[in-house]
Amino acid sequence: MICLIVVSCGTIKFVGNPVYAPLVSYEKKGPLSEYQKKFWHLLDLRKDSIAGMSVERAHEELIKGQKGKRIIVAVIDTGVDIEHPGLRDVIWVNQNEIPNNDIDDDQNGYVDDVHGWNFLGDSELENMESVRLQKKEVPGSKAYEKLERERLENIKSKKRELNNLKSLTDRFQVTDSIIKVTLGKDNYTLKDIEDFSPKSFALMEALIFKRFLNENRLTKSKLRDYLKGAQKGINIHYNINFNGRKVVGDNPDDINDTDYGNGNVIGPKKESASHGTHVSGIIAASRSNNIGNKGVYNLVELMVLRAVPDGDEYDKDIALAIIYAVDNGAKVINTSFGKGYSPHKEWVWEALRYAEKNDVLIVNAAGNSGADVDPKKKKTYVTDEVDSKEIVSNFLNVGAVGSSYNSKQVASFSNFGTVNVDLFAPGDMIWSSVPFEKYQFFSGTSMAAPNTSGVAAVIRSFFPKLKAHQVKKILMDSGMPMYPKVEDPASGELVNPKTLSNSGKVVNLYNALIYASSKTYKK
Numbered sequence: 001m002i003c004l005i006v007v008s009c010g011t012i013k014f015v016g017n018p019v020y021a022p023l024v025s026y027e028k029k030g031p032l033s034e035y036q037k038k039f040w041h042l043l044d045l046r047k048d049s050i051a052g053m054s055v056e057r058a059h060e061e062l063i064k065g066q067k068g069k070r071i072i073v074a075v076i077d078t079g080v081d082i083e084h085p086g087l088r089d090v091i092w093v094n095q096n097e098i099p100n101n102d103i104d105d106d107q108n109g110y111v112d113d114v115h116g117w118n119f120l121g122d123s124e125l126e127n128m129e130s131v132r133l134q135k136k137e138v139p140g141s142k143a144y145e146k147l148e149r150e151r152l153e154n155i156k157s158k159k160r161e162l163n164n165l166k167s168l169t170d171r172f173q174v175t176d177s178i179i180k181v182t183l184g185k186d187n188y189t190l191k192d193i194e195d196f197s198p199k200s201f202a203l204m205e206a207l208i209f210k211r212f213l214n215e216n217r218l219t220k221s222k223l224r225d226y227l228k229g230a231q232k233g234i235n236i237h238y239n240i241n242f243n244g245r246k247v248v249g250d251n252p253d254d255i256n257d258t259d260y261g262n263g264n265v266i267g268p269k270k271e272s273a274s275h276g277t278h279v280s281g282i283i284a285a286s287r288s289n290n291i292g293n294k295g296v297y298n299l300v301e302l303m304v305l306r307a308v309p310d311g312d313e314y315d316k317d318i319a320l321a322i323i324y325a326v327d328n329g330a331k332v333i334n335t336s337f338g339k340g341y342s343p344h345k346e347w348v349w350e351a352l353r354y355a356e357k358n359d360v361l362i363v364n365a366a367g368n369s370g371a372d373v374d375p376k377k378k379k380t381y382v383t384d385e386v387d388s389k390e391i392v393s394n395f396l397n398v399g400a401v402g403s404s405y406n407s408k409q410v411a412s413f414s415n416f417g418t419v420n421v422d423l424f425a426p427g428d429m430i431w432s433s434v435p436f437e438k439y440q441f442f443s444g445t446s447m448a449a450p451n452t453s454g455v456a457a458v459i460r461s462f463f464p465k466l467k468a469h470q471v472k473k474i475l476m477d478s479g480m481p482m483y484p485k486v487e488d489p490a491s492g493e494l495v496n497p498k499t500l501s502n503s504g505k506v507v508n509l510y511n512a513l514i515y516a517s518s519k520t521y522k523k
Helices: 034-042 055-063 129-135 142-183 190-195 201-215 220-237 270-284 315-327 345-357 445-462 468-477 509-516
Strands: 004-006 071-077 116-118 300-306 332-335 361-365 395-401 423-426 430-434 438-442 520-522
Touching (some): 034 055, 034 423, 055 445, 055 509, 071 270, 071 315, 071 445, 116 315, 142 190, 142 201, 142 220, 270 300, 270 430, 270 438, 270 445, 300 315, 300 445, 315 332, 315 345, 332 445, 345 361, 361 445, 361 468, 395 445, 395 468, 423 445, 430 445, 445 468, 468 509
Parallel strands (some): 071 300, 071 332, 332 361, 361 395, 395 423
Antiparallel strands (some): 430 438
């Protein structure tokens, strides 16, 4: 028997004027204001001339005072600063667990899991998966030597990156000194430099460099962080003698060894929870917090699952985190991470199937290699594609776009593919929360996924009868059409957006609400 769900019956019906054709003439011609730079991903192409997800318009014109169902969204990531003022009111609380009593009150196998679970314990740093695999091979064997060549090439690449960053940092310091001496003050703006007259050759060179830094959102602290990251790649990620898992105390190759981790979902160091805090803020940061950023939706409870170290994640942790999220009521799971090797991918695939069976949508970041990830091309995990076929219907893989509505709409770093990437979402220069009550711009498909998770949470909130695979289809079908011809991130050639993702669209909340309330779906 086929059961039909008429979603507009007994629920709110959203009526508006969705856009299903490219609005080429609406492209913004001038530079973005400071407000637009921070909130472009929430804006509307027709109303604001910025190709965001129409979140603000959806709230103002459709959602308004309407009340949906509260939705649990699980964030599998580096850990989250649950004390951040923009997030503390939307953190999931396990009502069946008594905090800090060292007892598994709800008997789910996790002691004091009040806000989720930390599958990494006190571990922070890790090897890349290729290095962990190399350790298991016999030195001198064909497999070992292949991975060794790859490791050494990666170290060489990190050293080049380190040298380039050092050059930028040195130039930053020299430029800063020239500007301070010329202007006669320590604190200055880009406008101060541009307005100063007469300009010497040295000041003109400094101005050009400062414009470059400004356009790329490069600050002294960011350059310092990038330097640390490159050095960490050499010292930790590709160091074959480093063992980051030892402190955890489990066997990562035994899926049945589950007695590990703890309930500290921030992690041992709050500063290391930056990525997960940023992702969480995109989904559900307070929409009334005028100091920081705005999340897509506030009727959300964020379940925090710390399973992504500084380095590559373990398949076991990811599989168990997905299962935990499903068992504890999550309806959307955000997975903003990825790697090139997955020795226990079958564990993750089983977890994906478990989520599908229990009607949970998984929103995944497509990756940041600027590569085609379709079958038989570059492989990136997590994936729901096995032997050129999707094994589940609840897995939504998301690429990244920037704020430009022109041929450069697709972010140059974003992975793509007509089979393995479903749609795009804003992921370039996204402003969101980071630890210690701060906010920063981050870029990556890691940001595109939570933007999509936020939209998915709204749909699941107002249309709770819809299944996960139906929500996936709605987001793909209702997306905003991309610019008619966009640059392929790998080749730079102008192509039809349909050649870069299955839908050829960008997720759009305004469209999705109207689309969902006007359709009848098979169960």
